[in-house]
Amino acid sequence: MVRESDRLIRTDVPHSARIWNYWLGGQDFYEVDRIAGESGESVFPEIGMMARQSRRFLIRVVRYLAAEAGIRQFLDVGTGLPTMQNTHEVAQGVAPESKIVYVDNDPLVLAHARALLINTTDEGVTALIEADFHDTEQVVTEARNILNFNKPIAVMFMGVLGHARTWDDVIRITGALQEAIPSGSYFAMYEGTTEDQRLVRLSDYYAKTGAVPYYVRSVDQVREVFKNLDLVAPGIVPVNHWRAGDDAMAEPPSAAWGGVGRKP
Ligand SMILES: C[S@@+](CC[C@H](N)C(=O)[O-])C[C@H]1O[C@@H](n2cnc3c(N)ncnc32)[C@H](O)[C@@H]1O
Numbered sequence: 001m002v003r004e005s006d007r008l009i010r011t012d013v014p015h016s017a018r019i020w021n022y023w024l025g026g027q028d029f030y031e032v033d034r035i036a037g038e039s040g041e042s043v044f045p046e047i048g049m050m051a052r053q054s055r056r057f058l059i060r061v062v063r064y065l066a067a068e069a070g071i072r073q074f075l076d077v078g079t080g081l082p083t084m085q086n087t088h089e090v091a092q093g094v095a096p097e098s099k100i101v102y103v104d105n106d107p108l109v110l111a112h113a114r115a116l117l118i119n120t121t122d123e124g125v126t127a128l129i130e131a132d133f134h135d136t137e138q139v140v141t142e143a144r145n146i147l148n149f150n151k152p153i154a155v156m157f158m159g160v161l162g163h164a165r166t167w168d169d170v171i172r173i174t175g176a177l178q179e180a181i182p183s184g185s186y187f188a189m190y191e192g193t194t195e196d197q198r199l200v201r202l203s204d205y206y207a208k209t210g211a212v213p214y215y216v217r218s219v220d221q222v223r224e225v226f227k228n229l230d231l232v233a234p235g236i237v238p239v240n241h242w243r244a245g246d247d248a249m250a251e252p253p254s255a256a257w258g259g260v261g262r263k264p
Contacts, residue, residue, distance in 0.1 A: 009107045016163060016212045017109045021081045023051035028081045028112065036212075043205050044198040046255075053254045054190055057239035058158045059085050061188045061260055064232070064243060065154045066094035069262075071186060073153040075143050075177075077133050078160025079104040082116045087156070088126040096123040101143050103129045133160065134169060136176035154186040159256070162192055162203075162214040167221065174225045183263055187229055190239050190258025192216045199255040219257050229261025 014036035018029040022037035025048070029037070040047055065071040072095055076087045079102040088100040102113055113128045120126070129142045140149075147153055155177045164170045178187055192199050194216050203216045223236050234242065238253035242260075 009111070014212055015106055015108065016214065017079075017081050017104070017106045019212065020051060020159070021083070023048040024055060024083055025052070026081060026083055028108065036206075039209075040202055040206070044196075044202040046196075046198075047202065050192070050199075050254050050256050053240040054159055054256045054258075055083065056244075057190055057242055057256070057258055058087070058156070059090055060243055061156070061158075061258075062087050062090040062154075063094065064260065065186055065188070066091045066098060069154075069186060069232075071152055071154045072098045073147045073151060074098065074100045074156065075103070075139075075147065075153055076100060076156045076158070077103040077139065077177075078157060078163075079109055079113055079117070079128075080159075081109055082112050086117060088117060088124070092121075092124045092126075096121065099125040099127075099147055101127050101129060101146050103131050103133060103139055103143075105130065105132045133157075133173055134164070136173055136180075140177070140180045149180060150182060152184040152186070153181045154188060155181060156187075157189045158258075159190055159192070161189065162216060163212070164215070167217070170217075170221075170225065178228065178263060181263060185263045186232075186260055187226070187263065188258070188260045189222070189225060190256050191222050193222065193255055193257045194218050195238075195253070195257065196255035216255075222257050222259075226259060226261040228263075230264055232260040232262060235259055 011030045014033045018033035019037045022029040091098040127146045131138045161170050207213050236259040239256045239258050240251050240254045
């Protein structure tokens, strides 16, 4: 085990962010994560492709929010390990004054984020909150130290809410965050869905083997999260089809679906 400040980084059990990093083709995972990732690939061989499509969706969403919607404040819940084009790099690439608050509860993610993601430039701010997203009060209270909740904020839950314990939790968590942000704010999310039965099998497999539980949801459930928001075109769609250009539209739909909504 590796000690990171006062929390232990467990190298004997797989972690979501590290398996995800393995599927994305990164280098920040341990043997136990590689084994879990590989066994996942044997159940759903396209999982790596889905991870990369999802990450490209995240990048397009942040670029849209910064460049077209004029958003300058981002609350990115479930940061993941640093990879190419992280949220703050995309947002501050468009508008250097952007403020980004990352939230995660994985000790390795927190260690990497402290080393690589957090910074304050003359113009922008990138900060980190160590929190479990189930504790929305902590997330909002700490985010208020950095973000101005009287001005539009983009809240992002990208591939994260599958780790919520129940669907009621998802509705409570997303409702609390949507409630906390002002009119003119945005909410973005993607999730693995039941559209592809192999992803359902993968989820069941991880639940049975005791590896990181990730609950896949139906597309209708993903839509339900946006019910009080105005959907940005093209709505809730496979992540590889969201504002992706003609070439990507010819790709088969990803099992991950997502979208962006604006709070009226
Ligand atoms: C599948 S990764 C997605 C990373 C990134 N958002 C992306 O789209 O590439 C899930 C992330 O959620 C984080 N996470 C899982 N459960 C969490 C919880 N209860 N509270 C906060 N973060 C959590 C994990 O540590 C990991 O970084």
